[in-house]
Amino acid sequence: MRNPHAGEPFDTTDEEIAEALLDMSIPTLLLSLVHMSGDPEIIRGKLRPAGLFLNEVQGYMTEEDKAEARALALEVIRNYRDRGCPEPEPIGPELLHEMMTWLVCEDVPDEYVPMLMEEMELDGRDARRIDPVGDPAARAAFPVVVIGCGQSGLLAGIRLAEAGIPFTIVEKNAGVGGTWWENSYPGARVDVGNHFYCYSFEPSDHWTEFFAQQPELQRYFESVMDKYGIGPHVRWETEVVGATWDDDSATWSVRTRAADGTEDVLTARAVISAVGQLNRPNVPVIEGADTFEGPSFHSARWDHDVDLAGKRVAMIGAGASGFQIAPTIAPEVGHLTVFQRTAQWMFPNPNYHATVGPGVRWALRHLPFYGRWYRFLIFWPGCDKGLEAARVDPDYPDQQRAVSETNEFTRQMFTDWIVGQVGDHPELIAKVVPDYPATGKRTLQDNGAWLSALLRDNVDLVRTGIDHIEPAAVVTVDGERYEADVLVYATGFRATEVLAPMTVTGRDGIDLRELWGERPAAYLGITVPGFPNFFCMYGPGTNLAHGGSLIFHSECQMRYITQCIDALITGNHQTIEPRQDRYDDWHERSQEAMRGLVWSQPSIAHSFFKNSAGEIHVLSPWRIVDYWTWTKEPDLTDFVLD
Numbered sequence: 001m002r003n004p005h006a007g008e009p010f011d012t013t014d015e016e017i018a019e020a021l022l023d024m025s026i027p028t029l030l031l032s033l034v035h036m037s038g039d040p041e042i043i044r045g046k047l048r049p050a051g052l053f054l055n056e057v058q059g060y061m062t063e064e065d066k067a068e069a070r071a072l073a074l075e076v077i078r079n080y081r082d083r084g085c086p087e088p089e090p091i092g093p094e095l096l097h098e099m100m101t102w103l104v105c106e107d108v109p110d111e112y113v114p115m116l117m118e119e120m121e122l123d124g125r126d127a128r129r130i131d132p133v134g135d136p137a138a139r140a141a142f143p144v145v146v147i148g149c150g151q152s153g154l155l156a157g158i159r160l161a162e163a164g165i166p167f168t169i170v171e172k173n174a175g176v177g178g179t180w181w182e183n184s185y186p187g188a189r190v191d192v193g194n195h196f197y198c199y200s201f202e203p204s205d206h207w208t209e210f211f212a213q214q215p216e217l218q219r220y221f222e223s224v225m226d227k228y229g230i231g232p233h234v235r236w237e238t239e240v241v242g243a244t245w246d247d248d249s250a251t252w253s254v255r256t257r258a259a260d261g262t263e264d265v266l267t268a269r270a271v272i273s274a275v276g277q278l279n280r281p282n283v284p285v286i287e288g289a290d291t292f293e294g295p296s297f298h299s300a301r302w303d304h305d306v307d308l309a310g311k312r313v314a315m316i317g318a319g320a321s322g323f324q325i326a327p328t329i330a331p332e333v334g335h336l337t338v339f340q341r342t343a344q345w346m347f348p349n350p351n352y353h354a355t356v357g358p359g360v361r362w363a364l365r366h367l368p369f370y371g372r373w374y375r376f377l378i379f380w381p382g383c384d385k386g387l388e389a390a391r392v393d394p395d396y397p398d399q400q401r402a403v404s405e406t407n408e409f410t411r412q413m414f415t416d417w418i419v420g421q422v423g424d425h426p427e428l429i430a431k432v433v434p435d436y437p438a439t440g441k442r443t444l445q446d447n448g449a450w451l452s453a454l455l456r457d458n459v460d461l462v463r464t465g466i467d468h469i470e471p472a473a474v475v476t477v478d479g480e481r482y483e484a485d486v487l488v489y490a491t492g493f494r495a496t497e498v499l500a501p502m503t504v505t506g507r508d509g510i511d512l513r514e515l516w517g518e519r520p521a522a523y524l525g526i527t528v529p530g531f532p533n534f535f536c537m538y539g540p541g542t543n544l545a546h547g548g549s550l551i552f553h554s555e556c557q558m559r560y561i562t563q564c565i566d567a568l569i570t571g572n573h574q575t576i577e578p579r580q581d582r583y584d585d586w587h588e589r590s591q592e593a594m595r596g597l598v599w600s601q602p603s604i605a606h607s608f609f610k611n612s613a614g615e616i617h618v619l620s621p622w623r624i625v626d627y628w629t630w631t632k633e634p635d636l637t638d639f640v641l642d
């Protein structure tokens with residue numbers, strides 16, 4: 001069978017190929033040419049990228065070099081087509097490493113190569129899939145309940161099906177996608193490049209934008225669900241209210257409540273929580289909020305029946321969601337007042353709203369491994385460099401401003417980007433340049449849309465605190481009254497309340513959220529002592545603020561979980577749970593690492609990462625390569641197996 005990433009054979013004309021080449025990432029194209037021709041000299045001459053920056057896919061090559069590369073490419077592609085598009089010969093590890101280093105203009109350390117090779121699947125093998133082993137009857141007798149059908153729950157279903165393990169997914173919404181189902185607010189789009197932000201085992205030649213909008217993302221998850229036949233396993237519009245462990249039968253009783261109020265209990269040998277961290281809206285308590293007479297709603301519960309045309313809209317909160325909402329609704333509304341407590345750092349990405357041209361789509365579909373190298377090109381700049389940049393240098397003098405020299409450099413770059421857009425509006429500059437270290441909260445992707453919205457005549461940015469809400473206005477602490485017909489809460493989620501509001505009761509009647517309090521933890525973000533056969537995806541300590549993608553993390557977690565379940569079944573065990581000392585040690589080390597990172601900086605007063613004591617338990621402080629290594633295969637000595 002042809003390697004699925006080798007591209008579909010084609011008979012495209014020379015003229016069409018020449019046209020398509022105009023769209024493509026030239027460095028990525030040159031690597032595809034090496035596959036097509038088998039000639040590594042293509043990348044050993046003067047044609048090469050000159051530098052690396054996140055989302056800079058042309059490697060700063062000159063127009064002249066790009067034109068030369070296209071002329072060469074036309075020749076190689078024509079020859080490949082005329083030979084009938086044969087599947088390229090595999091390339092050895094040394095040359096592949098050379099190609100990686102060439103593409104990203106820096107050494108790719110050896111320790112990263114196995115992870116990247118797996119992620120790119122150049123051999124066409126989905127190495128994170130676990131096939132059934134052992135007695136099929138034993139697997140069939142091991143029902144699993146998955147809670148949630150967002151990206152991680154859907155992945156869990158796919159992997160369990162492949163592994164021959166029966167499962168039911170319980171989903172509170174009426175459709176798949178989780179956050180991409182719920183967040184339908186105007187302007188919602190992903191901010192990790194989609195050719196990486198998708199399952200590693202699914203082709204990505206269909207995206208219409210490099211950072212797709214919510215409807216396309218939701219459709220993606222729906223099409224993957226259909227392709228893998230997961231839909232029939234899902235109980236839609238059904239919420240898990242609780243799960244209780246029974247030691248005698250070594251099973252979980254999972255209590256569900258359907259939208260019509262019907263309650264049910266599912267019995268499972270294992271439970272996988274795939275509930276996400278960002279789906280319980282945080283609506284601040286503001287005096288008088290209930291007296292507001294117009295429509296009011298949270299960004300994740302957008303009321304599409306409300307026509308905003310010509311209306312005075314007040315938007316409270318402007319983090320990642322508000323940042324996308326404001327520019328999208330500003331041209332339509334009569335007036336928009338944005339109430340922002342903390343200014344946000346933003347990262348220049350001029351192509352944030354760019355569409356994927358037909359040439360790129362053709363390349364992704366037909367040119368051998370173009371899509372895989374493109375995936376690597378997006379992944380690499382966000383792979384652990386962000387973590388290095390987030391490290392606090394305790395000797396750096398002005399920690400309020402920057403936590404290290406690198407962080408100061410980032411601050412300068414981000415400030416230049418902001419100030420360069422605002423020009424001669426000192427009043428606005430004072431409001432939009434943050435006063436805490438760069439990247440200290442979640443950094444946003446920006447193509448200029450946010451600041452150009454704020455510069456509009458019908459938009460105001462208010463940084464003064466809110467005092468109260470009246471029937472037709474928001475009033476700030478300085479007594480200023482801002483009239484409004486519609487109130488939007490873009491105030492984020494209760495991210496630190498992991499697994500809320502479910503009640504998960506483990507051995508000896510221990511309630512998981514009571515056990516955690518404000519300090520949720522799980523070994524590798526996945527398992528908790530006293531909660532046998534209970535696994536978290538996107539659990540505590542696994543949210544990513546430094547790069548990577550949650551889908552990548554979910555794939556790591558699900559491979560690990562499937563192998564834990566395999567260990568139970570094939571070893572004829574009843575239960576698996578982490579050793580208390582490993583769990584304690586993990587949490588302690590994670591906290592120590594987290595304290596040395598910019599997100600913990602005490603000057604960052606408000607952050608959804610922090611608990612009320614200012615500690616961070618939801619984020620990962622670890623390198624992506626380490627997490628991949630630790631979760632590649634469970635070390636069974638970390639566990640108690642009974």
Ligand code: NAP
Nearest residue numbers: 189190191284317318319320321341342442491492606608
């Ligand atoms: P968020 O980043 O937590 O932002 C919430 C906003 O509401 C902030 O401006 C916050 O101010 C403000 N706020 C919260 N409580 C407040 C209060 N009591 N009084 C006044 N202001 C208050 O939430 P979000 O924008 O919904 O984003 C959450 C996460 O979702 C993101 O970090 C990201 O992980 C994800 N997301 C991703 C995308 C994307 O991929 N493009 C888009 C949207 C969301 P402070 O900053 O002062 O706390």
